[in-house]
Amino acid sequence: MKEKEAGENAGRKIVEIAGRKVRYIDPLTDWGFKRLFGTEANKEILSGFLEVLFPDKVIRDIRYLNPEQLGLTREDRKSVFDVCCKTDSGDEFIVEMQKERQTYFRDRALYYSTYPLREQGRKGDWSYRLTPVYMVGILDFTLDHPTGNGTGEKGMEEKLIYRYSLRESETGEEMTENDRKNALDYARQEGRQEGIAKGHQAGLAEGEKKGRQAA
Numbered sequence: 001m002k003e004k005e006a007g008e009n010a011g012r013k014i015v016e017i018a019g020r021k022v023r024y025i026d027p028l029t030d031w032g033f034k035r036l037f038g039t040e041a042n043k044e045i046l047s048g049f050l051e052v053l054f055p056d057k058v059i060r061d062i063r064y065l066n067p068e069q070l071g072l073t074r075e076d077r078k079s080v081f082d083v084c085c086k087t088d089s090g091d092e093f094i095v096e097m098q099k100e101r102q103t104y105f106r107d108r109a110l111y112y113s114t115y116p117l118r119e120q121g122r123k124g125d126w127s128y129r130l131t132p133v134y135m136v137g138i139l140d141f142t143l144d145h146p147t148g149n150g151t152g153e154k155g156m157e158e159k160l161i162y163r164y165s166l167r168e169s170e171t172g173e174e175m176t177e178n179d180r181k182n183a184l185d186y187a188r189q190e191g192r193q194e195g196i197a198k199g200h201q202a203g204l205a206e207g208e209k210k211g212r213q214a215a
Helices: 002-011 032-039 040-055 105-119 176-215
Strands: 013-019 022-025 062-063 083-087 092-098 131-141
Touching: 002 040, 022 032, 032 040, 032 083, 032 092, 040 062, 040 083, 040 176
Parallel strands: 092 131
Antiparallel strands: 013 022, 062 083, 083 092
C-alpha cells in the first residue's frame, strides 16, 4: 500500500494557473503513464493516441490484456509491459515508456513483440496466419543510428518518430498486410482457375453424352 501511495504522490503534480493551484497527472512517471493510458476509464486517450500514430487505423474499441508475459518455461525470462491491448479489429499494441537510455532498445522492442505473436499459436490444424502486432516506445532519449563507418546516419538525429518493420531487403515489401493480401489473392485466383477447369470438364462430359444420344 505504501508503494502504491508513493507512486501516486510521484505521479501527481501541483501547478499554479491564473492564481489557482491545480493538480495534474505527470505522464512521464510510471504511475502517471499507466493511469492515463492503461485504465478502462481513460482508454479513449489510448485509442486516440494510437490513431494519431497510425492514421490508417480506425479503433472503435480497446480491450486491455495482461501486461505480464511469461516465458515458455520457468527458466525463460518474463516481461511486464506498461500497457498491452487489443483492438476490435484484432491488432495488438504494446506501449512502453522508457526514460533511461538503453543501447539496444530496438532489439528489445522486437523481442517484446514476439510474446503476443507466440500467444497466437494454436494447437492442431493451424494456418500460421498472424494478426499484426505493434510495439510503441515513448523514449526520453534519442536513438543511436550508427552506420558502417561508425558515424550517425544523416538526417536521422532530427526525427521525432521512427517507424521500423520487417521488410524484404531488395523490394522493401513489408511482412504483415501485404503477405496476407497476396495469400488471399492467390487463393481467389486458384479458386477461379479450379472453377473454370471444372466447368470445362463438365461441358465436355455433357457434350459427349449428347453426342452418344444423337448417334
